[in-house]
């Protein structure tokens with residue numbers, strides 16, 4: 001299988017490279033796409049010998065000139081990523097850019113009917129309807145990579161879809177799960193990115209701390225599995241060993257368990273059957289001891305209350321929810337706002353946006369830009 005990896009230089013991209021290298025007989029790199037991290041890209045190119053390297057940032061591409069292994073060609077810009085994602089030489093695209101910036105190249109792969117491993121949840125939150133409709137039209141196989149959604153996929157496989165009564169995503173609760181809410185305004189970006197169980201990029205780590213991640217994942221599940229909000233819920237599970245559960249009409253609940261390491265869902269997306277060796281540590285439940293669960297407290301995590309409103313509204317709300325969060329999350333990481341301002345900024349932006357149906361990509365970008373502008377205004381007010 002010839003792979004194009006979008007976001008190759010990131011956390012998911014590097015875990016994908018690890019799985020590819022474990023199975024050189026099955027996977028080769030057609031194209032690796034990064035943004036600014038030319039040093040990481042050089043290391044990956046020397047390991048995987050792709051036919052193409054693309055840096056969406058032109059300066060980063062310049063820094064790579066003359067350094068890539070022979071046989072690897074260099075391009076720059078998002079258009080090159082869009083083109084290579086749809087190229088006939090690409091069999092599978094791993095969609096692991098961060099944010100709605102990843103939508104154009106991922107959608108290009110979907111429209112070209114590729115197998116798409118979807119880590120980039122922001123694509124579905126921003127344009128779920130258009131994205132899934134495009135997949136139905138092209139025959140693209142969209143396979144979840146997000147750990148909870150990969151778990152749901154496994155718990156649904158071979159079972160009657162109409163018998164599903166509830167899909168339950170687990171949430172670690174992030175680094176501030178047990179912290180006094182009165183102290184949350186003072187937490188630092190360093191504390192927020194220190195996830196207790198997963199080693200991830202900075203943006204998603206902050207999303208886990210605010211629980212925006214779980215809110216985005218409920219919307220992601222809605223589109224991936226075609227479920228109404230009533231059939232979707234989340235439960236706190238501090239150990240991140242059970243990734244999701246699917247409850248059936250007869251009261252049976254199927255769960256998927258694995259150690260928290262993204263190479264497992266990545267390997268499953270790359271080849272579900274027969275299963276691939278992924279390199280993750282074996283789960284030893286006797287060593288783990290106990291698995292704990294408790295209800296999500298929406299007062300501690302207001303993002304989880306907001307998403308209920310968003311899921312029951314039209315798609316403009318979902319676009320604004322994501323875009324405002326991207327702006328506020330970055331502002332927090334840049335120390336321009338406090339941690340507690342992240343979700344309150346999203347809430348304020350939502351209160352300024354009409355709930356309207358969205359039918360085209362042009363409309364998607366209009367709502368996305370409007371919400372970004374509003375979020376900047378809220379932050380600088």
Ligand SMILES: NC(=O)C1=CN([C@@H]2O[C@H](COP(=O)(O)OP(=O)(O)OC[C@H]3O[C@@H](n4cnc5c(N)ncnc54)[C@H](OP(=O)(O)O)[C@@H]3O)[C@@H](O)[C@H]2O)C=CC1
Nearest residue numbers: 007009010011012034035036037097098101119120200201
């Ligand atoms: N990490 C994880 O365990 C999980 C991640 N996900 C999702 O996967 C996606 C990637 O997450 P993660 O790997 O953690 O993120 P990282 O921050 O580690 O990596 C992000 C990748 O996107 C690239 N990138 C950043 N900005 C842009 C841009 N404007 N245009 C094009 N490319 C860009 C980066 O390039 P560069 O570094 O070269 O600048 C990098 O390759 C996110 O949507 C996240 O929610 C989902 C489940 C788990």
Ligand SMILES: CC(=O)[C@@H](O)[C@H](O)COP(=O)(O)O
Nearest residue numbers: 146147171172173174208213
């Ligand atoms: C690994 C993965 O899929 C992340 O989305 C992870 O779930 C984040 O953990 P929490 O959002 O549950 O803290």
Ligand SMILES: [Mn+2]
Nearest residue numbers: 146147148217
């Ligand atoms: Mn997840």
